[in-house]
Amino acid sequence: MAEKLPLTFAVAEAPHTSALRDGTIGVEGVAGDWLTIKPQIGAFRRMVRDVEFDVCELAPTTYIIARAYGAPFIALPIFVLRKFHHAGLLVREDSGIKHPKDLEGKKVGVRAYSVTTGAWTRQVLIDEYGVDNSKINWFVDDEEHVTQMKLPANVAHATRPLADMMADGELQAGFHGNAGIGRKGNPTAGFSNTGWQEVEAHYPDLFPNAEELEWDYYRRTGVYPMHGTIVIKESVVRENPWVAKAIYEAFDEAKQGWLKDLHSGAADTASDKRYRKLLPLVGHDPLPYGIDENIKTIQALEKTAFDQGLTPRRMSMDELFIDPRKL
Incomplete structure (x- = not known):
């Protein structure tokens, strides 16, 4: 049996990630060490400054800025938190x-x-x-x-x-x-x-x-603001090209289990209730993954980051995301 690739994951606990964190669902070919960083914002800083983790949940604006300045990690189109922003x-x-x-x-x-x-x-x-x-x-x-x-x-x-x-x-x-x-x-x-x-x-x-x-x-x-975005070290992907797709598929599998509970009512935390309320608006899946499903939202954030003076230049989709469906 081939030895599994050891990777550290700094991803927050959520109903749709818990099956990954507790080992119920594994990433194929990976021995994952799932860390708990509280608050998750602490992991943001440690990742963008020290590239401390192999895989990390980052705020998407932080990620786009870091990437514009040459950060050695790249995002997968996995968005683990969504929220509109007229309130607040x-x-x-x-x-x-x-x-x-x-x-x-x-x-x-x-x-x-x-x-x-x-x-x-x-x-x-x-x-x-x-x-x-x-x-x-x-x-x-x-x-x-x-x-x-x-x-x-x-x-x-x-x-x-x-x-x-x-x-x-x-x-x-x-x-x-x-x-x-x-x-x-x-x-x-x-x-x-x-x-x-x-x-x-x-x-x-x-x-x-x-x-x-x-x-x-x-x-x-069609813009559905995302927050948590999953990034992975470029060196990990370069040395193990298969791993991006494996991670994407594992996150999706964990989410599908949560979606069944969300629609049945078995998932009923405050977060679940907020997402359930959005179903008539956004459809069956309130946490869509994938580039095609999120293209308008990604483009809106990339453009506004530049317009607001957050990034020094415009960023292309290929610079920002790996498309695991094309691997």
């Missing part, structure tokens, strides 16, 4: 921000400029509402994962927590949760809980009817 940009009631264009000239907080939540929301603001992103004064209180990335001129580092700046009126808007004003503390030291504190952020949403707008957006554009 919070505004102070005294800010005078009633419509997206009102953000121009205002100060807005986001943990880091390359945070995928921010990138997708700015895509909506720019493409759907004609907002001039260069006229928004962005404030960040974390460093970017990709150290080579150059911040645009309208992005500044805050000298104190975004949550405090929002509370004191120094910011007029900010992203909710870990993407912005829903936490305090510097996450750079390994993203441990030390120094990282979640805080309440009770401000109204820029789009109070976000869900209605999201469904309309998808029906018109």
Whole structure:
């Protein structure tokens, strides 16, 4: 029997990845060491800076930026997290921000400029509402994962927590949760809980009817924002060309089992319920894998990353993804 290829996997626990992580489903020809990095955002930084893992779940915007600067890993069209982004940009009631264009000239907080939540929301603001992103004064209180990335001129580092700046009126808007004003503390030291504190952020949403707008957006554009993207070291693929297809097929097999439970109602976590609610909109599979199935979404994120000053150049599909169906 041929010896299996040892690979480390840094992929977050999810209902559609659990069968991989617990060994119920294996990657053919691979002896996988499935690591748990909490929060997964810590793995993002370790991968883009130190290429620490053989296979890793990355935020797609972080990946595109890293790849544009020559990162030695490439993505498979496996997207383990999806979410629309009309909701989550919070505004102070005294800010005078009633419509997206009102953000121009205002100060807005986001943990880091390359945070995928921010990138997708700015895509909506720019493409759907004609907002001039260069006229928004962005404030960040974390460093970017990709150290080579150059911040645009309208992005500044805050000298104190975004949550405090929002509370004191120094910011007029900010992203909710870990993407912005829903936490305090510097996450750079390994993203441990030390120094990282979640805080309440009770401000109204820029789009109070976000869900209605999201469904309309998808029906018109076909863009279904992705978050977690699976990347693999180029050296691993170069030395073992078969492994990309094996990984893709294993992830798909694990997802198919989850889909049966999702449709039967057996899968019923908060995440499952959110995806089940989207079925009438996106169809039978709320986590589609594959390049053809996701081409509009991939192209939208690649384009908006460049338009927002996140990447130094445009990226081709062949530079960004391996198509396992063609192997």
